[in-house]
Amino acid sequence: MANELLFVVDDDRSHSKTLTLWLEEQGYRVEVFQDGELCLNMLDENPSAICLDFNLSTGGLSLLKRLRLANRDIPVLVITSDNALDSAVEAMKIGAFDYMVKPLDKIRLTTTVRKAIEMHTMALKIESLRGELKKTYAYKSLIGQSEAMKQVFAQIEKVSGININVFIQGESGTGKELVARAIHYNSSYKMGNFVAINCGAIPENLQESEFFGHEKGAFTSAEDSRVGKLELAHGGTLFLDEVGEMPPNMQVKLLRFLQDKSFERVGGNKKIHVDLRVISATNRILERAVETGAFRNDLYYRLVVYPIVLPSLRQRPEDIPLLVNHFLKKFNGDMHKTVVAVTSYALEAFLRYDWPGNVRELENVMYRAMVATRGDTIQIEHLPLEIQRFRNQWLEGQAGGESLRPEPPSLSSIRSDSPANHPPALPSPDPGQTTMEALERQAILDALKQTRGNIPQAAKQLGISRATFYRKIKKYRVS
Ligand SMILES: Nc1ncnc2c1ncn2[C@@H]1O[C@H](COP(=O)(O)OP(=O)(O)OP(=O)(O)O)[C@@H](O)[C@H]1O
Ligand SMILES: [Mg+2]
Structure with missing residues (x-):
């Protein structure tokens, strides 16, 4: 407790001297103010508590009110004379932590101060835990513990609090929309709508009206006026999906809108201003479209203020067991099933397959396997042939064409009851595999498991560089 800063506001010098002495004996640092105004100006020093003499000539009550208005949670202990108990009651109503009556008693003073500080620290702790909880809730749907995903989480965190245009690039199915939503729900725009526009899916002639809305009679089929997506996103987030597909004339109009966040409805002449955050996404390398002139340079720089690049699933194989576990739980709930495990052979196939459709493909494969299985495990035969083939090819390569052994009946390596944050064990290599390569592969799997x-x-x-490690993962098709 020692060394915490306390403010004493008291214009009776000899009284404040005694208080200071008693409090400093307990190890506190004490600053004395004879004037309430000075105390208010120094609140940025963050005292742990304030002892306020209510008989202050400048008015104890009004200072207490102003301290509350300053919106700080610093506990205030009010000191009154015994003929002023009414004011003590008043002080408690306004939010004083406690009151003490003069003449003060040393023990009562120091215990009350200690209690106030403890309560205050606890309140701060609860507040910060609440914040943590909100964070985990917001990212709950985004699974990943790989370094690459941790970096993405850090970026989401960083960018959520500021209104800058975010640009998400990643292969199909890597979670671009999920990340956009995570940013939205972590930002000050979360009370507004999350409005997504798929720029590649809307016919060119309808895009303008989709974005800006239109007035009645703006074109032949416009029988009513209509609010566009920009207005719907006011106070929220506008998610421009597949932004690379936007036709050139819309690119110009979007650029104009981004310059001052204002636009007119089609067929209208009233300027409408909106306050929103723009997040755009693409699975293309947009720089190439800029180089060929298919995407405007100036629009590109407006959109890509803060880029987030999502890793493909094959770049983060260590997340596969976690994701498999996540989907097991999710689909068990959805389908009222009780599939508890994925066999190690099936998981090996998952780890070797290259997942061109990324997490979405894994999700679909898991869904189909859950439908296909009658028992409580997912076996290799429940997986699509192209994934089974990955394991078979590898086995043939390893064993010089050795025919496939049947899968052991219940070699479960992932169980749906393993906690989401602890990846289940990775599969062991096939029995009988004794080459140096098999040993090396085993060492890699063990190291991944242990870490x-x-x-x-x-x-x-393992005493090797990260680059070599990645090369070996690739070589042994751990990814
Ligand atoms: N990290 C992740 N954790 C859990 N689920 C994920 C993760 N990433 C993606 N998914 C799931 O995969 C599916 C695809 O995600 P999403 O739609 O966000 O991808 P995308 O990058 O926008 O794909 P596309 O380019 O095809 O539009 C969704 O069902 C999503 O819930
Ligand atoms: Mg998408």
Whole structure:
């Protein structure tokens, strides 16, 4: 407790001297103010508590009110004379932490101060835990513990609080929309709508009206006026999906809108201003479209103020067990099933497959496998042939054409009851595999297992560079 800063506001010098002495004996740092105004000006020093003499000539009550208005949660202990108990009651109503009656008693003073500080610290802790809880809730749907995903989470965190245009690039199915939503729900725009426009899916002639809305009679089929997506997103987030597909004439109009966040409805002449955040996404390398002139340079720089690049699933194989577990739980709930595990052979196939459709493909494969299985495990035969083939090819390569052994009946390596944040065990190599390569592969799997999929740590553990580690993962098709 020692060393916490306390303010004493008291214009009776000898009284404040005694208070200071008693409090400093307890290890507190004490600053004395004879004037309430000075105390208010120094609140940025963040005292842990304030002892306020209510008989202050400048008015104890009014200072207490102003302290409350300053919107700080610093506990205030009011000191009154015994003939002024009414004012003590008044002080408690306004939000004083406690009151003490003169003449003060040393023990009563120091215990009350300690209690006030403890309560205050606890309140701060609860507040910060609440914040943490909100964060986990917001990212709950985004699974990943790989370094690459941790970096994405940090970027989401960083950018959520500021209104700058975010640009998300990633292959199809890597979670671009999920990330856009996470930013929205973590930002001050969360009370507004999250409005998504798929720029590649709307016919060119309808795009303008879709974005800006139109007035009645603006064109032949406009029988009524209509609010566009920009107005709907006012106070919220506008998500421009597949922005690389936007036709050139819309690119110009979007650029104009982004310059001052104002526009007119089609067929209207009233300027409408909106306050919103723009997040755009694409699975193309947009720089190439800029180089060929298919995408406007100036619009590109407006949109890409803060880029987030999502890793493909094959770049983060250590997240596959986590995701498999996540989908097991999700679909068990949706389908009222009780599938508890994925066999190690099936998981091996998952780890070797290259997932061109990324997480969406894994989600679909898991869904179909859950439908297909009659028992409580997902076996390799429940997976699509192209994924089964990955394991078969690898086995043939390893064993010089050795025919496939049947899968052991209940070699479960992922269980749906394993906690989401602890990746289940990775599969062991096939029995009978004794080459040097098999040993090396085993060492890699063990290191990944021990470090819970943390590649830099796993590489360090094996005494090899991260680049070499990645090369080996690729070679042994752990990814
Ligand atoms: N990190 C993740 N954790 C859990 N689920 C995920 C994750 N990433 C993606 N998904 C799931 O995968 C599916 C595809 O995600 P999303 O639609 O966000 O991808 P996308 O990058 O926008 O794809 P596309 O380019 O095809 O539009 C969704 O069902 C989503 O819930
Ligand atoms: Mg998408």
